[in-house]
Amino acid sequence: MRIALLGILSLALQLIAASAFAQSSTASFPKEVDQTQGRIKFEAPMKDRQIVDGDTIWMGIHEIRLYGIETVEPKQDCRRGRENVDCHSLTIEELKKHISDPSFRCDGFRVKDGKPWKSYGRFVALCYTDAGEVNLAMIESGWALAEKKDKDSI
Template sequence: MRWLLLLWLLDLTSISPTPINDDSWIGRAEIVDGDTIRINGSRLRLLDIDAFEMAQNCQDAEGRDYACGLEAMLALDGLIGKQDVRCYGRERDRYRRPLVKCWVGQTEINARMVQQGWALAEYATTYQVDEAVAQRAKVGAWAGTFERPRQWRRRR
């Protein structure tokens, strides 16, 4: 009988509204930009990465401008699709958004955005190796030139 009760309780956790507690969110994600998502109304910022801003342009290998902020958002949307996202994090940024690491299946979204060249390793050393690999491979924005999002925001 205990096993049935335990299984029933475990099943209920899969349909719990998010956040499950103060530091975890699970559910379908709405993409806000290249490093911000919303799960059931909670706006979540991906920890230790900085994606290009929605209004930001970069230059391709031929020096032509393109909307790298939009490309970052589309890359995040492509990673997540219609799958449920699991996010965990205890810290908050200066805007009070939870700072989270997120996964779709076994894929860590934060790392993959840096690996694909649509976000940069910022605020910690967590993804510096991923950034260096993306830079050497010239993937994403690394295929051309850009201003780091942090610097771009400062100028505006």
């Protein structure tokens, strides 16, 4: 009974998070982010795209943090019923579907002085394929939670 309730609660939280993120698809950025300046375009051949974890990737020489999402960390406990599940690997498999799309690209943000917006040295960006926004797709698939605002920004 407890496990079923946890599953229902988890699903409800994912739906709420996805709804909140979808409503703010231009997202609520910290005041330091300048929406008037052009975004930084990140593109790389498929061979130069690598996954660090569920919300961080490398595109060529650039490390990119997917804006507005939080994913399961390695070694973080994840259970399906009474069974332990490697959710981190499953999250990476989901992200791999997106970054292996030939149309995959990311748009990084700038702060008011024109410099790139970075979080722990990583460029903060929204990523896309021709099918749509990858950040949102990760939430809608249940493999990421929406963050209202990047806590470690700037």
